[in-house]
Amino acid sequence: MFNILLLDDIIKRALTEDIGTGDITTLSTIPEAKKIKGRFIAKENGILCGIDVSKRVFEIVDSTIIINILLKDGASFKKGDIIAEVSGNAQSILSGERTALNFLQRLSGIATRTNQTVAIIKGTKTAIADTRKTTPGLRVLEKYAVKIGGGTNHRYNLSDGILIKDNHITAAGGITAAVEAARKNAPHTLKIEVEVENFEMIKEALACKADIIMLDNMSIEDMTKAVELINGAAMVEASGNMGDRDLLAVAKTGVNIISIGALTHSVKASDISLKFNY
Numbered sequence: 001m002f003n004i005l006l007l008d009d010i011i012k013r014a015l016t017e018d019i020g021t022g023d024i025t026t027l028s029t030i031p032e033a034k035k036i037k038g039r040f041i042a043k044e045n046g047i048l049c050g051i052d053v054s055k056r057v058f059e060i061v062d063s064t065i066i067i068n069i070l071l072k073d074g075a076s077f078k079k080g081d082i083i084a085e086v087s088g089n090a091q092s093i094l095s096g097e098r099t100a101l102n103f104l105q106r107l108s109g110i111a112t113r114t115n116q117t118v119a120i121i122k123g124t125k126t127a128i129a130d131t132r133k134t135t136p137g138l139r140v141l142e143k144y145a146v147k148i149g150g151g152t153n154h155r156y157n158l159s160d161g162i163l164i165k166d167n168h169i170t171a172a173g174g175i176t177a178a179v180e181a182a183r184k185n186a187p188h189t190l191k192i193e194v195e196v197e198n199f200e201m202i203k204e205a206l207a208c209k210a211d212i213i214m215l216d217n218m219s220i221e222d223m224t225k226a227v228e229l230i231n232g233a234a235m236v237e238a239s240g241n242m243g244d245r246d247l248l249a250v251a252k253t254g255v256n257i258i259s260i261g262a263l264t265h266s267v268k269a270s271d272i273s274l275k276f277n278y
Contacts, residue, residue: 006140011057013137014099023095036090036276040083040104043271047115048075049148050107051084053141054100062092074111074148083272090276097274106138107145108270114149114263117247126251126258129154129237133261142264154259162186163214165195175201179208193237202226206233214259216240220249227254 040054048071058065065088071077083104086093118128130146131154132139143153155161164178172178175194182192193212194205199222205213206229215226217240227236238255243262250258 002140002144007053007056008060010137010141011053011060011099011103014102015057015060015096018099019095023091026091026094030090030094032091034090035088036093037085037087038093038274038276039085040272040274042077042079042081042083043273045076045078046108046112046270047149048077048083048108049073049111049145050104050141053107054104055084057100057103058086058088058093058096061096062089064088065092065096086274101272101274103141105269105272106135106267107141107148108272109267110142110145110264111149112270113267114146114151117260117263118150120247121251121258124248124251126255127152128247128263129257129259130263131239131259131261132157133265135264146263149263151263152257160190161193162190163193163195166197166216169195175204176208179205179210195239199226199229202229206230210234212237214239215255220246220253223250223253223255 051069051071051073055067055069058067065086068085070085071081071083077083114128121128128151130143130151134142139156143156146153155163162182164172164175164182168178169175172181179192179194191211193214194201194208194210195214195216196202196205197216197218202213212235213226213230214237215223218226218238223238230236235257236255237257237259238250238253239259242250242258242260243266247258
C-alpha cells in the first residue's frame, strides 16, 4: 500500500506532535498494567479509508496491541458498524487513540467525498482527479484516499509532469515560449499541460501541440465550445472551483478530466469513534 519507511515517518511525526513529552492524563489516571478492549464504531455512513494506517499507529506505540480489522479500505460503512476491534495495554491505546482516529477520520472523509463526487458523473467518460492542494506532509495518504474513493490522481509533486500555469506563462513570455522551453529542457517522457483561460490561449496551446489543455474557470458554454475546438488533439481538463460546480453538466461538455482541489483541502472528516467496551 505505502512505502513503510515513509508511512512510519508520517506516523511518528504525528505521534510526537500529539504526545509531546508524555500523555500526562493517561499516565496519572490509568494503572500501568491495565488491559482494555475497544471498538472503532462508525457514527455516520461513508467509505472507509486508513484502517491499516490506524493499525500501524498502534503497532508503533506498542507492538503488543492487537487490532482485528473487520472492514477493509474501500468498504462502505453505515452508522453503527464496527470497523475494527482493539485490545491491549490501556495506557498505550489511549496514547495512540487520537492520532489513529485523526488519520482514519480524515482519510475516510476524503474517500467518502470522492465517492460521492464520482457518483454524480457516473455514466459519462469523464474522470475525477485530485490536485496538489493537500495537507503538507500527508499528500501520499490523501491521494491514496482519493483513489480508494474511486477518483484518480493528478501529479503527486512538481517532478511528475509539466503543468504550465498562468504565472509560468507570464514569467516565460507566453505559451509558445513556455512550451518550447519545456520541450528543450525537460525529459521527453513527460507530458506537457497548459492552463488556458480563453479561446486565443487554446489556439496557441494547440499550435504548440500541448498534450493536455486545462480549461480554467470556464463557463459550461465555453467548455463545450473548447472541447469542439480541441477536437481530440489534446486531452482536456476542467479546473477552477469545480467543487462548487454542476459536475454532471461539466462532464457532459466532453472534458476528459475534472480536477477538484476540494476533495482534499476542504473535506469533512468522517465521524468515527473508539469506544472501550470491557
